[in-house]
Amino acid sequence: MMAGDGLILRVKPRHARLLRGEVELLCDLATRFGNGAIDLTNRANLQIRGLREADVAQALALLVQQGLVEAAPDGERRRNVLVAPDWSEGDTTWRLADELMARLPELPDLPGKIGFAIDLGAAPVLTEVSADFRLERAADAALLLRLDGRTAGVPVRADEAVDRMLDLARWFAVSGASAAGRARRFDGPLPAWARGTVHPASPRPPLVPGACLSGATGGRIWGLPFGRTDAPALSRLMAATGAAALRVTPWRALVTEGGNTHAVEGFLTDPADPRLAADACPGAPACPQATVQTRALAERLAPHVSGRLHVSGCAKGCARGRAADVAITGRDGAFDLAFQARAGDPPVLSGLTPERLLAHFGAY
């Protein structure tokens, strides 16, 4: 993808995990071919930024060789599998994610953003994360297949769960439902076998930076301000912790597997850090749609805003699809301000400079 700061190259880690050597490769590519920046997206992918067109083929070849990117673009396009990051090797989440990844070539053509969630911890944790076909647990621990946007799903056995998930995706493709683009925009009837009445268990809260993950990984959760880090910082994290692997989450946080848990510069470990309650897209100059800078403003405003802050470079609102307590949207080089709103919603004040906004929230 082309952005204002050059091409973006996206890696979708299998099982939401990168081994130490894979993290090192990514850092090396970000430094050699990109501008060093590495983004963690809200679908738990990692992106290196600022690549020149002439370097993409070489960077891509190295990622394919390492198995981090599919050689066939079609295969890579289908690989939208979100995995609850606190799995243990061999558990149901791990096994079904593994099976689904192996069977993605069986999928029909689907709209580009369609994705799958394997979310089989004690209770769902990916409920608020973008995915269309979900495997989750009911309150009685039964496995459920649920189409995103429906409140209930249909119970499935573990040994048939991926079959049913693929069946539902095939039905979505051939029934005309896929014309809606995403599952939650489709409100027509489902096939009789997929019309479930069982509700998923109440969702678990997302992983919080600062905590140490119990169980299999034994590592620590590290927050990334606005989902952005860079190659030197990520290398420093791996060296300082001595972690064997890194897990990616859709909550702007990384999890180190094993290793020590001392603080590392550039990573948030205080769950009360105000930047964790703020969303901001890359803005100008990284995004060509933006006419304003976003993250520097969000960083200064965050400690002075109560509730959730969203600073968006334009009305598209890439960093946050849902409403925020304070929504600040760039337009024609200035900002609109709205409350309890999404990016681009009708503002209560418009044409604001960063200085006016800082003064409005007492940040001067």
Ligand code: SF4
């Ligand atoms: S919200 Fe607008 S400015 Fe921000 S990244 Fe998306 S398209 Fe670019």
